[in-house]
Every structure is written in structure tokens, then in C-alpha cells.
Amino acid sequence: MSISAYDRVKTARDNKRPTGLDFIHGLFTDFLELHGDRRFGDDPAVVGGVARLEGRPVTVIAIERGHGTKDRVARGFGSPNPEGYRKALRLMRQAEKFHRPVVCLIDTAGACCGIGAEERGQGQAIAENLTAMMGLNTPIVSILIGEGGSGGALALAVADRVWMLENAVYSVISPEGCASILWKDAKKADEAAKNLKLTARDALTLSVVERMIGEADLGQPPFYARLRAMLSRELTVLSEQDALLSQRYEWFRRIGTAEQEGNRDT
Amino acid sequence: MSILKFRYNPKNELEPGGRSAAPVQQDESEPERTCPNCRKSTPVSRLWANQNVCPCGHHFRLGARQRIGLLADRDSFREMDAALQSCDPLRFSGYEAKLESARLSSGEAEAVLCGTAAIQGQPCCLFVMEPGFMMGSMGTAVGEKLTRLFEYALTHRLPVVGCTVSGGARMQEGLLSLMQMAKVSGAVRRHSDAGLFYLVLLTDPTTGGVTASFAMEGDIILAEPGATVGFAGARVIEQTTRKALPKGFQTAEFLLEHGFADAIVPRSVHRETIGYLLALHGEGGSQ
Numbered sequence: 001m002s003i004s005a006y007d008r009v010k011t012a013r014d015n016k017r018p019t020g021l022d023f024i025h026g027l028f029t030d031f032l033e034l035h036g037d038r039r040f041g042d043d044p045a046v047v048g049g050v051a052r053l054e055g056r057p058v059t060v061i062a063i064e065r066g067h068g069t070k071d072r073v074a075r076g077f078g079s080p081n082p083e084g085y086r087k088a089l090r091l092m093r094q095a096e097k098f099h100r101p102v103v104c105l106i107d108t109a110g111a112c113c114g115i116g117a118e119e120r121g122q123g124q125a126i127a128e129n130l131t132a133m134m135g136l137n138t139p140i141v142s143i144l145i146g147e148g149g150s151g152g153a154l155a156l157a158v159a160d161r162v163w164m165l166e167n168a169v170y171s172v173i174s175p176e177g178c179a180s181i182l183w184k185d186a187k188k189a190d191e192a193a194k195n196l197k198l199t200a201r202d203a204l205t206l207s208v209v210e211r212m213i214g215e216a217d218l219g220q221p222p223f224y225a226r227l228r229a230m231l232s233r234e235l236t237v238l239s240e241q242d243a244l245l246s247q248r249y250e251w252f253r254r255i256g257t258a259e260q261e262g263n264r265d266t
Numbered sequence: 267m268s269i270l271k272f273r274y275n276p277k278n279e280l281e282p283g284g285r286s287a288a289p290v291q292q293d294e295s296e297p298e299r300t301c302p303n304c305r306k307s308t309p310v311s312r313l314w315a316n317q318n319v320c321p322c323g324h325h326f327r328l329g330a331r332q333r334i335g336l337l338a339d340r341d342s343f344r345e346m347d348a349a350l351q352s353c354d355p356l357r358f359s360g361y362e363a364k365l366e367s368a369r370l371s372s373g374e375a376e377a378v379l380c381g382t383a384a385i386q387g388q389p390c391c392l393f394v395m396e397p398g399f400m401m402g403s404m405g406t407a408v409g410e411k412l413t414r415l416f417e418y419a420l421t422h423r424l425p426v427v428g429c430t431v432s433g434g435a436r437m438q439e440g441l442l443s444l445m446q447m448a449k450v451s452g453a454v455r456r457h458s459d460a461g462l463f464y465l466v467l468l469t470d471p472t473t474g475g476v477t478a479s480f481a482m483e484g485d486i487i488l489a490e491p492g493a494t495v496g497f498a499g500a501r502v503i504e505q506t507t508r509k510a511l512p513k514g515f516q517t518a519e520f521l522l523e524h525g526f527a528d529a530i531v532p533r534s535v536h537r538e539t540i541g542y543l544l545a546l547h548g549e550g551g552s553q
Contacts, residue, residue: 111478113498113506118516121526123477123497130451131483135459150435150444151478151497158448172444172475173437177502181437182360195358196440208441249452253413255445256355256406 006190008199009175011167012146013109018219019078020062020105021047023145026224027103027231028053028060036087040120043084045076045112048091053103054232059095061088061156062105065146079112082125085155089129092136101139101235104156109174111152126155133158134252135245139238141231144168144200144209160238160248164200164209165218171198208255299326303492317533325490325533327470329372330379330396333429337537338383338392345381347414352376352407352439361438364400372398376407377432380415385427386541388548391419395431395476403436404476409446412480416453425463425544430481434474447479454483463547465540468495468518468527482526486543489518489527490536 011017024031028051036042048061065078072078088104095102111122133140142159148170164170173181175193180186203209213230217223238244298307304322313319317336318326328336334343351369354362369375377399383392393415395402412428419426435443457464466484470493477497481487489495496516504511514520521527531539 111497113503115503115507115509115511115515118496118498118503119520119524121482121524123495124482124526126478126497127451127480127482130448130479131455131458134448134452134455151447151475154444154447155478158451170441170444172435172440178437191359195356196437197356198440203441206441208445249456252445252448252452255449256409256439256442 004190005169005193005196005199005202006175008167009147009169009189009193012169015067017146019067020064020107020145022219023105023143023224024051024060024062026219026221027228028058031060034091037083037090039086040083043076043081043087044074045078045080045108046084046087048088050100053235054228056232056235057098057100058103058235059091059100060103060105061091063108063153063156065107076112078108079110079149080108080152080155081112081114081117082120082122085111085125085129088156089132092133092138092140096136096138099138101141101239102136102159103231104140104142104159106142106144106148106153106156107146107168108149108152109147110149111155126151129155130158134249137245139235139241139244140248141234141238143213143227144170149174158248158252160244160251161211161234162209163211163213164203165213166200166215168200169193169198170200170203170208171196206255301326319533323491323532325470325492327397327431329398330374330394330429333394333469334379334383334392336533337394337427337429337540338385339387342384343381343392344383345379346418347380347411349375350407350411352405352436354438355406355442356438356440358438358440364438368399372396374399376411377402377404377436378408378411380411382418382424383427385544386537388541388544389424390544391415391424391426392428393426394429397431400433400436401471402430402432402476403434404432404443404446405436405439406442406446408436409443409449412446412450413453416450416457419462420453420457420460423460423462425465425547426457427465427467427540427544428480428484429467429469430472430476431469432472432474432476432481434476444475447475450480451483454480458483458485463544465543467531467536467540468521469493471495473497473499485547487527488529488531488536488539489521491518491530491532493518495521495527 031051033049047064066072066075140159141161142157144164175189176186178192179188200212300307301320303324380393466487468489472495
């Protein structure tokens with residue numbers, strides 16, 4: 001029996017699944033959280049700070065859904081506000097200044113849909129992260145660990161390496177949203193999920209992510225040890241690369257160029 | 267003080283022999299359009315003579331070619347990548363038929379037109395999104411056309427003027443659409459790093475993934491009066507927050523008030539304002 005795309009969505013959203021903070025504590029040592037965007041406030045849906053990865057100083061940024069009802073409510077269920085993305089950007093610029101690589105851990109249903117978020121420029125905050133990350137002169141590795149909801153996820157995923165856990169999903173819109181817009185029926189979410197090609201294997205086939213990470217022992221020390229070793233190796237490779245920014249550009253530049261007709265026309 | 271002069275004397279009529287083919291004549295049988303703002307009906311030809319702006323000030327939506335006609339100097343627009351269009355990369359249920367009908371109804375191959383143009387004699391790259399094509403949604407072809415335009419502008423050291431109209435990323439192309447936000451942003455960044463000027467004109471509606479990428483990345487961001495501009499859809503926000511939305515929420519005026527647009531510019535002075543800004547940025551700068 002095969003696992004359907006919508007089953008993966010449910011797995012990715014499972015409350016028992018390890019969250020961003022669990023990954024931070026599993027992968028890194030000496031994590032010190034750094035708060036605030038220095039402009040408006042501190043968004044608890046985004047957790048960022050400095051840490052060590054096998055001794056190497058890194059900046060780590062995670063979207064945190066929270067554990068338990070109270071924590072989840074306080075963290076806006078992991079849907080960041082503009083100040084969350086601006087905090088992430090502040091920490092990334094700090095990492096660039098001090099030549100630290102950046103590791104982003106992504107798990108969000110999407111950027112917060114709220115009155116305040118619009119008043120404070122949710123679109124502008126995400127847009128600024130996209131352009132800033134395209135030019136951030138330090139290695140960035142982004143890992144989709146659960147849900148990768150649209151622009152709210154992409155705002156932390158303009159990276160040199162984009163990895164995805166086996167049961168994570170990455171999509172332009174939630175399957176429920178897609179079904180209700182296209183077919184006026186949110187119950188057709190499973191069909192939408194299948195059409196959207198949002199599983200890790202799909203993303204790998206579409207060359208949108210570079211690597212799929214198996215979930216054996218997910219959340220257990222052997223899992224984190226495996227991922228830590230992978231990350232550490234990759235950061236070494238990236239730190240020795242001189243054409244980092246042009247390679248990052250080219251990675252995104254080639255996506256969706258072969259899919260059109262009339263390519264030769266000018 | 268020339269900029270102030272044209273601001274206070276908006277030129278509503280098209281120039282004689284100008285860019286609109288619509289005849290200004292009254293006819294009993296002539297269709298009328300009812301303004302959603304003042305509820306009054308106006309004959310289509312009168313609206314046309316007024317650049318599709320109701321006498322009350324409401325700006326009706328414009329098709330991409332109509333807008334290019336109003337904005338660009340006569341016969342100056344040279345379209346690029348005109349035949350480039352999305353196929354159906356994900357084999358998404360019903361998408362092919364939808365593309366077909368969008369092409370038929372809009373007469374365009376895709377949801378954005380790109381090319382070079384002159385605005386008041388100032389050479390530039392110009393993109394204008396097409397509301398009649400799946401509400402200007404961004405799929406791979408739109409992303410590719412925009413990226414090529416910014417790359418062309420970079421090579422030829424030209425400024426870019428962009429008019430946005432979009433429901434956001436095109437969901438029928440899934441992740442590939444989402445990635446266009448990053449791809450276009452990368453091209454905008456390279457263009458910007460070279461010291462080149464990018465002007466955005468937000469028009470009704472600009473939402474979702476387009477607001478969260480190149481619509482908000484301009485050096486100067488202008489908006490058409492009353493245009494809806496936002497990230498999340500108003501209905502979605504209402505449903506999630508279960509709160510009544512404030513009056514004028516997600517309008518151009520709301521953006522201006524909260525600091526996310528530089529100025530609201532009525533359609534009658536788009537050409538003059540954009541022409542002025544292009545000239546200003548072409549002087550003594552790196553262009």
C-alpha cells in the first residue's frame with residue numbers, strides 16, 4: 001500500500017513530530033537564542049540564535065510551531081509575522097558579518113494571515129528576505145522539516161542547499177486552500193495534494209530540493225547524528241566555494257525554464 | 267517645479283491622434299459600465315476617453331496592452347518573448363483547458379507582457395501584467411519572462427518599469443510557481459546591485475506571491491488609487507481571525523498610510539510621473 005500525498009501532509013502536520021526547537025537541540029550545542037527584529041518586536045514563531053555544529057559557530061533560525069496548546073497559541077501555530085522574517089534577516093546579516101554559515105529549519109503552514117501582519121507589510125517582509133538571501137555572502141542551508149507552506153516557507157529557503165525530510169511537504173498553497181479555490185470544496189484536499197506535487201520525492205523530481213533525508217529514528221539521537229554529519233560535511237564544502245552567490249542564483253534560475261513552449265522565441 | 271504643475275493640472279484627455287483607438291461619440295445603443303464606487307453608469311466611450319477612470323475617480327482595471335498604450339510613447343513598445351508560455355508541467359487536473367480558455371479570452375499567450383519601450387522619451391524595460399489571463403497569476407512562463415527582462419535590462423543598463431496585477435503564484439504549477447518568486451527576486455537583486463533603477467506601479471489587484479516578491483522590491487513603489495494590494499486574501503484573513511476588517515483594508519491608501527508605498531498616483535499622470543522619475547534617475551547616475 002502506498003502512502004498518498006495527503007497522508008504525507010497529515011504526517012508533516014502531526015503534533016508528535018519534532019519541531020524546529022527539537023531539531024535545534026538535537027543538532028547543535030551551546031544554542032543561545034537571540035530575540036527581536038530591532039524594529040517592531042519579537043515573533044515567537046521564529047526562533048533564532050547562535051550555536052555550534054560539531055564545534056563550528058553557526059547561526060540557526062527555525063520556525064517553531066510549539067508543543068501543547070498553550071505554547072502553540074503563543075507561537076501563532078508557527079505562522080510567522082513580518083517581525084519574524086525581519087528577525088531572521090537581522091540574524092542572517094549578522095551571520096554574514098561574522099562569516100558564520102546559516103542553517104534554517106522550516107516548518108510552517110504559511111506566513112500569518114492577520115490584520116496586523118498586513119499592516120506591518122507581510123508581503124514586503126518576505127520579498128526583502130528573498131532579495132537579501134540571494135545576495136547574502138555566507139553559506140545557507142535550509143531544511144524543510146515539516147510543512148513548507150508557500151511564501152512563508154520560501155522566505156527562509158533561498159539557500160545554497162535546500163533539503164527536505166522524507167515526510168515533509170513543500171507547496172505553493174495548502175491542499176485545502178487549493179481545493180476550495182479550484183473546486184469550491186475543501187474536502188477534495190486529497191486530490192489537490194496529489195495534483196500539487198508537494199511531497200519530498202516530487203520536489204526532488206522537480207529539482208526544487210537537492211536532497212531528501214530519510215526519517216529512520218526521527219527525533220532520536222541516531223537521526224540527529226546522521227543529519228549533523230551531513231550538515232557538517234556540506235558546510236565545509238560550501239565554505240570552500242568562491243562562486244557561492246552565482247551558484248545560488250543559478251540553482252533558482254534554472255527552475256521552470258524547460259517547461260514552456262516557444263523557448264527559442266524572442 | 268514642473269512636477270507640481272502636472273500634478274495640479276491632470277491631463278485626462280488623450281493626446282490628439284493619441285494612443286487610444288476608441289471613438290469619443292455618444293450612441294443610444296452604446297454599452298455602459300456601472301462604477302462599483304459611485305454606482306453611476308457611464309458610456310464606454312466616455313470612460314475610454316478618460317483612460318477608463320470613472321468621473322468619480324474610480325480606476326477600472328486595464329488590460330496589459332491598453333496600459334502599455336497609455337504609458338509608453340507611441341509605437342515604442344517592442345515585445346520580448348511574446349510566444350513564451352506555460353505548458354502544464356505538473357499535469358494538473360483541468361489546467362490545460364484553463365490555459366486554453368485564458369488564451370482565447372485574453373488574446374495573450376501569458377499573464378505578463380515584457381519588452382522595451384520609451385516613456386516620455388526615456389528608454390526602459392517595461393512589464394505589464396494581464397488581469398484577463400488567470401488574473402495575472404505567476405507560473406513558470408511569467409517568472410521566466412520577468413527574469414529574462416531583468417537580465418536584459420542588466421546587460422543593456424536599462425531601468426525597469428513594472429505594472430503589477432496578480433492573484434499571486436499560479437497554483438496549477440505548484441512548487442515551480444513558488445520558485446519563480448525566488449528566481450525573479452534574484453534577477454531583481456542583480457539588476458539593483460548594478461545601480462539600476464526599478465519602478466513598480468501597483469494596480470488592482472496585487473496579492474499573494476507577487477506582493478511577496480517583485481511587487482515590493484522596487485526602488486520606488488507607486489500605486490494606483492483604490493487598488494487592492496496585500497499578501498493574504500481579505501476573505502482568508504476574515505475567516506482566520508473572525509474579526510471585521512478595518513475600512514479601506516489592503517487598499518493603496520492603506521499601504522501608503524503604513525509606509526509600504528511611496529505615492530499614490532492617478533492614472534491621468536502615470537506617464538508624466540514615471541517619465542519624470544526615469545529622467546531623474548538617468549541623470550548623473552550610473553545609467
